[in-house]
Amino acid sequence: MIIAIDGPAGxxxxxxxxxxxxxxNYxxxxTGAMYRAITFELxxxxxxxxEDLEKVFKEIIDSIELDFVDGDIVLNxxxxxxxxxxxxxxxxxSKAASSKVVRSFLSSEQRKLAINSPNTILEGRDTTTVVCPDAQVKIFLTASLDxxxxxxxxxxxxxDIKIDFEEVKRQIEKRDKSDTTREIGPLKVAEDAVVIDSTEKDVEWVVDKIFSLVRNKRKQLEYN
Structure with missing residues (x-):
């Protein structure tokens, strides 16, 4: 089973x-870490x-290897x-996220990783709409900007990273705009996704809710 979780930053x-x-035990x-790893290399x-980021990203993609170890991204x-x-x-x-060459490369890599593993949970900003539109369970996880x-x-x-709260808020707001308006793979709610608002909710509450959805989907698949 593939579980895909979309949603905005934070x-x-x-x-x-x-x-x-x-x-x-999935x-x-x-997927977001993959974009961050390429940004790190940039x-x-x-x-x-x-001035020519597409050319730069192409050179980066041709010279790196990405993998995962215990959920952590590995770059070279x-x-x-x-x-x-x-x-x-x-x-x-957002430069990597809006790059055609990066999105094409990473979407393909993410799809391969999901298909090659029988039980996978993917999370990102286009996992339910672009990477794995056929995922058995689709979640759009959101929360208020504040x-x-x-x-x-x-x-x-x-x-221990010092930064002003308002600056953090501005960065997230800017990222929201970039994610929802980009030409390729914009952030949006898939038609068959379950929307979960995590505002003022703890992690356990959200995990319990998704776990229940997964359990129900398993029962449906067994009956079919």
Whole structure:
């Protein structure tokens, strides 16, 4: 079974997907981390302000290897955790997300990873509409802008990353606009997705709700 979770930045997709994967013993695939890893490489090469980003991204894609180990993204053999959650990545990740060459490459890679693993949970911003439109369970996880900004702000503080709350909120708002208006794979609710608003809800509540949906879907598949 493939479970796909879409939603805007800060909605809790990664946390929920990780916990759900543990409960179900499913493989966890953080598609957003793949875009962040490519953004990390872009910045590492000091090419984030290049006038021809499509050419730069093509060169990056042709020279890197991406993989996952225990849910963490691996770039050329290096596990990236905190590095891809830095504010500098937040600032530039929309460049990778809006790139035709990057989206085409990563969508294909993500689809292969999901198909090759019998039980997978994918989370990102186009997993239910582009990457795995045939997923058996589709979730659109959302929350209010203020709630998502607070979560992101607390996450950064725990990592000793100093940043103003209003700046975090502005970055998320900017990312929302970029995600919903981009030409390729814009963020939107799939027609058959279940919308879950996690505002003022804890992780356990959301995981329980999705777990119940998965259990019901399993029963339907067994009867069919």
């Amino acid at each position: 909605a809790g997709k990664s946390t929920v997907a990780r916990e759900l994967s543990k409960r179900l 493989k966890y695939l953080d 910045i590492n090469r000091k090419l984030e302000d290049s 053999g290096r596990i990236l955790t905190k590095e891809i959650r830095e504010p500098i990545i937040d600032k530039h990740v 709630e998502r900004a607070r979560r992101r702000y607390k996450e950064l503080l725990k990592k």
